[in-house]
Amino acid sequence: MNLLVQTLVAGLLLGGVYALIAVGLNLIFGVVKIINFAHGELVMIAMYATFWMWTAWSLSPYISIFIITPLMFGFGVLLQRFILQPMQNSSPTIKIFVTLGLSVLLQNLALVLFGGQYRSTTFPWAEQNFSVLGVTATYGRITAFLVAIALVIALFYLMKKTLTGKVLRALAEDRETAGLIGIPVKKYYLVAMGLGTAMAAIAGVLIGPFQSVFPLAGAHFTLLAFVVVVLGGLGNMAGSLIGGLFLGAVETLAGTYIDPALQQVAVFAVFIIVLLVRPQGIFGGSARNAEVGLK
Amino acid sequence: MLQVKNISAYYGDAQALENVSLAVSESGVVALLGPNAAGKSTTLRVISGILPAASGSVTFNGEDITTASPQERVELGLVHVPEGRKLFGTLSVEDNLLLGGYCGRKDRKTGSRLERVYERFPKLKERRNQDAGLLSGGEQQMVAVGRGLMAQPKVLMIDEMSLGLAPLIVKQMFSLVQEIALEGVCVLIVEQHVQNALAVSHHGFIIESGVTRVAGTAQELMESALVRESYLGH
Numbered sequence: 237m238n239l240l241v242q243t244l245v246a247g248l249l250l251g252g253v254y255a256l257i258a259v260g261l262n263l264i265f266g267v268v269k270i271i272n273f274a275h276g277e278l279v280m281i282a283m284y285a286t287f288w289m290w291t292a293w294s295l296s297p298y299i300s301i302f303i304i305t306p307l308m309f310g311f312g313v314l315l316q317r318f319i320l321q322p323m324q325n326s327s328p329t330i331k332i333f334v335t336l337g338l339s340v341l342l343q344n345l346a347l348v349l350f351g352g353q354y355r356s357t358t359f360p361w362a363e364q365n366f367s368v369l370g371v372t373a374t375y376g377r378i379t380a381f382l383v384a385i386a387l388v389i390a391l392f393y394l395m396k397k398t399l400t401g402k403v404l405r406a407l408a409e410d411r412e413t414a415g416l417i418g419i420p421v422k423k424y425y426l427v428a429m430g431l432g433t434a435m436a437a438i439a440g441v442l443i444g445p446f447q448s449v450f451p452l453a454g455a456h457f458t459l460l461a462f463v464v465v466v467l468g469g470l471g472n473m474a475g476s477l478i479g480g481l482f483l484g485a486v487e488t489l490a491g492t493y494i495d496p497a498l499q500q501v502a503v504f505a506v507f508i509i510v511l512l513v514r515p516q517g518i519f520g521g522s523a524r525n526a527e528v529g530l531k
Numbered sequence: 532m533l534q535v536k537n538i539s540a541y542y543g544d545a546q547a548l549e550n551v552s553l554a555v556s557e558s559g560v561v562a563l564l565g566p567n568a569a570g571k572s573t574t575l576r577v578i579s580g581i582l583p584a585a586s587g588s589v590t591f592n593g594e595d596i597t598t599a600s601p602q603e604r605v606e607l608g609l610v611h612v613p614e615g616r617k618l619f620g621t622l623s624v625e626d627n628l629l630l631g632g633y634c635g636r637k638d639r640k641t642g643s644r645l646e647r648v649y650e651r652f653p654k655l656k657e658r659r660n661q662d663a664g665l666l667s668g669g670e671q672q673m674v675a676v677g678r679g680l681m682a683q684p685k686v687l688m689i690d691e692m693s694l695g696l697a698p699l700i701v702k703q704m705f706s707l708v709q710e711i712a713l714e715g716v717c718v719l720i721v722e723q724h725v726q727n728a729l730a731v732s733h734h735g736f737i738i739e740s741g742v743t744r745v746a747g748t749a750q751e752l753m754e755s756a757l758v759r760e761s762y763l764g765h
Contacts, residue, residue: 402626403633406619413617416581418605418634418682 238370243492244485245371251484252381252388253439257457258464258476259388260435266408266471267428270320270331274339276458278433281342282308282440283449284350287357290444297359298379301441305434312433313426320429321422339458346451354448362445380442387438388477391431395473404428408471456500463507469517479518532557532717533578533609533686538587539741540577547573549741551587555686555719555734560712562728562735562749563721564762570741571721572614575688579611580604591686605634608685614694614721616675620664624655624674627663631678641681648677651707669700676707687711688719693727705731725762729753 261275282304289300315338323334362376395401403424406414415421464483468475483503490502510518533555540548548570555561565571576582578589580601588597591607618627628648632641649656652673658666663674672692679687689708693701709731712718722728729735735752737745745757752758
């Protein structure tokens with residue numbers, strides 16, 4: 237019983253970070269209507285940045301996060317402006333090839349620059365244990381979970397209450413009408429891409445202290461984020477939060493009770509079952525999927 | 532105020548407009564009439580800048596805006612209420628209205644503009660927090676017009692305002708259009724229902740197959756042979 241609770245807690249803690257990554261992907265998908273296959277690479281870049289800032293300058297991840305996040309926001313804006321925006325009116329297939337190509341490019345760039353070895357940000361405080369009622373977790377994982385969930389909730393608030401959020405939701409629903417009533421559509425695409433990238437980056441910094449980074453680390457996160465988004469419904473933000481937590485639990489439970497090597501198998505078993513039984517996602521989507529070639 | 536000269540436009544390879552011209556003066560109601568698929572909505576799309584004109588020109592207050600962005604045109608006061616209302620259905624009534632005032636938000640008078648829209652449509656105030664997609668057709672049309680008014684239009688173009696609405700609501704909407712025009716706004720209405728539209732307009736244009744066929748005062752149009760034969764049936 238204790239093992240079950242322990243495993244479940246570990247899974248949910250990790251799931252919070254998955255939710256943050258997936259919410260970023262979902263925001264980009266919902267607003268910009270681009271399926272970003274390079275989303276995991278954004279996490280990977282932030283993990284490398286965390287590692288190097290810690291190794292080279294002894295900057296703790298919890299300080300460097302304030303440097304890496306705005307930089308990655310800017311990186312997202314540049315990606316949108318110079319790579320995705322020129323492709324905006326291309327066919328969905330072309331857009332998919334562009335982001336897929338971007339992902340391969342970033343992976344190989346990391347390989348050339350940093351080599352293929354696994355690198356860990358060993359930050360002692362993050363590895364200390366914290367116990368409550370016999371359940372133990374490291375400070376690093378707890379912090380990652382709390383920050384991730386707080387940010388996901390902050391994003392919900394932004395989307396619901398602020399003018400920027402309302403504009404983004406209007407764009408997600410009907411970009412032509414949004415343009416017609418005088419909203420600068422391209423500018424808000426930059427905002428959406430910047431926000432989505434920043435969220436992936438924050439997730440990357442947060443998991444830095446307990447997961448090693450290597451050039452292909454991002455691929456795992458891209459796939460996870462896609463499963464979460466499909467699970468929660470394309471364009472459905474709350475669905476992504478619940479989907480992320482669920483997937484974290486599934487992954488960890490499979491690792492503990494079946495075999496660590498089968499974690500990904502469990503994740504994809506869930507993915508395939510959802511696609512077969514309820515392709516619109518457990519909570520349903522709200523985005524117009526035809527525009528990205530999913531219908 | 533608004534002048535459209537000899538515009539043509541295409542959807543891909545299909546020509547939708549061949550040669551449309553119209554002119555709209557300072558205030559009052561102007562009707563753009565014609566049968567289904569004549570190019571009325573396409574004309575509005577060219578005027579508001581979401582469809583580029585292949586040839587011809589659009590001038591607003593003496594300024595050539597043929598290649599201006601939709602946003603620039605809204606800022607000038609050229610506002611389009613699209614066919615089918617096109618509300619943001621998952622956003623509340625109030626949010627829809629606020630987004631209509633996006634371009635003018637920096638003068639910090641959005642709140643008072645919102646109040647004026649609520650005075651005009653008290654029903655919308657009652658439903659301000661409901662999702663716009665859940666309203667009745669008439670109420671949705673009110674939100675669509677209200678969203679347009681939030682942008683402080685000088686020319687308000689309303690596409691197929693009466694489509695799918697009950698006769699009583701249609702009557703209300705037409706008298707609303709007259710009220711708006713009395714406040715110094717020029718309202719350009721696109722209608723299939725010729726008689727209703729001409730009853731509230733002072734000028735009208737008839738387009739057929741992407742070409743302006745007749746232009747004149749409402750009176751002249753009512754009396755013209757083409758209108759009598761094709762639209763009024765006598």
